[in-house]
Amino acid sequence: MDRLKNTSQNRSFGGWHKQYTHASKVLGCDMRFAIYLPPQAATQSVPVFYWLSGLTCTDENFMQKAGAHRMAAELGIALVAPDTSPRGEGVANDDAYDLGQGAGFYLNATQAPWAKHYQMEDYILKELPDLIESAFPVTDKRAISGHSMGGHGALTLALKNPERFTSVSAFSPIVNPINVPWGEKAFTAYLGDNRETWKAYDSCELIAKAKVHLPMLIDQGEGDNFLAEQLKPESLVAAAKEAGYPLELRMQEGYDHSYYFIASFIDEHLKFHQPFLMAD
Numbered sequence: 001m002d003r004l005k006n007t008s009q010n011r012s013f014g015g016w017h018k019q020y021t022h023a024s025k026v027l028g029c030d031m032r033f034a035i036y037l038p039p040q041a042a043t044q045s046v047p048v049f050y051w052l053s054g055l056t057c058t059d060e061n062f063m064q065k066a067g068a069h070r071m072a073a074e075l076g077i078a079l080v081a082p083d084t085s086p087r088g089e090g091v092a093n094d095d096a097y098d099l100g101q102g103a104g105f106y107l108n109a110t111q112a113p114w115a116k117h118y119q120m121e122d123y124i125l126k127e128l129p130d131l132i133e134s135a136f137p138v139t140d141k142r143a144i145s146g147h148s149m150g151g152h153g154a155l156t157l158a159l160k161n162p163e164r165f166t167s168v169s170a171f172s173p174i175v176n177p178i179n180v181p182w183g184e185k186a187f188t189a190y191l192g193d194n195r196e197t198w199k200a201y202d203s204c205e206l207i208a209k210a211k212v213h214l215p216m217l218i219d220q221g222e223g224d225n226f227l228a229e230q231l232k233p234e235s236l237v238a239a240a241k242e243a244g245y246p247l248e249l250r251m252q253e254g255y256d257h258s259y260y261f262i263a264s265f266i267d268e269h270l271k272f273h274q275p276f277l278m279a280d
């Protein structure tokens with residue numbers, strides 16, 4: 001517990017929203033995350049829904065804008081929202097919004113100057129859950145979800161590590177980063193010029209090889225201004241169909257890329273995950 005420092009707490013729907021900082025060994029910097037503990041956590045261990053946010057976000061975007069606390073309290077699910085990259089003065093950065101701090105892409109960078117701190121895959125997969133499960137009244141049942149860059153993170157982590165998660169969902173995910181501008185820019189910087197190495201972080205590539213099928217739900221707004229150039233969910237649907245991987249993609253008329261979209265459907269995502277999180 002002494003590794004964790006509580007920096008804020010607010011009562012919410014009978015439970016608690018809290019922010020913490022801790023020294024991350026994996027990332028080599030101080031990190032902040034937020035946790036929502038539902039009322040049930042006062043008397044029993046509850047399962048955890050991990051939320052990975054998109055470009056430019058911190059732990060606060062989801063906790064403040066998604067409106068997820070009410071349903072998490074009703075269902076007895078803890079919410080954990082990490083930051084989207086390593087942070088700090090000594091951490092490499094870029095002036096652009098889609099590279100560097102706030103844009104970690106949930107991968108382990110191999111290239112200088114990024115590799116020293118940008119090890120978000122290991123952080124999200126192991127260091128953070130270990131910390132959460134040792135410090136809070138939670139079980140080791142984990143669902144994962146996210147938005148845009150975070151949807152990419154949720155899908156790739158779950159596809160590569162199905163034993164770690166009960167289920168996966170995403171809002172407007174970047175499903176084929178190796179073939180879209182956001183991904184090409186970030187992967188060139190973090191992983192280098194060899195495009196073969198990029199495939200380890202591409203949902204379309206990973207779903208084709210997946211041996212274990214997790215319950216998977218994706219919501220995508222039809223009015224999303226990033227849909228045609230950056231997101232291309234039809235590529236994942238085609239790869240899933242080819243591989244026989246069951247995937248539900250729901251195209252939602254008129255919705256854009258914002259947290260208004262996420263807030264509109266987050267309850268359905270929590271209800272989607274709940275039976276898998278609660279199963280023995």
Ligand SMILES: N[C@@H](CCC(=O)N[C@@H](CSC=O)C(=O)NCC(=O)O)C(=O)O
Pocket residue numbers: 053054055056057061065097147148149150257258259
């Ligand atoms: N140019 C914009 C882009 C930032 C943006 O739209 N970020 C999204 C995620 S996009 C994919 O990962 C987001 O969630 N923003 C935070 C929010 O609270 O809406 C810009 O720099 O604003």
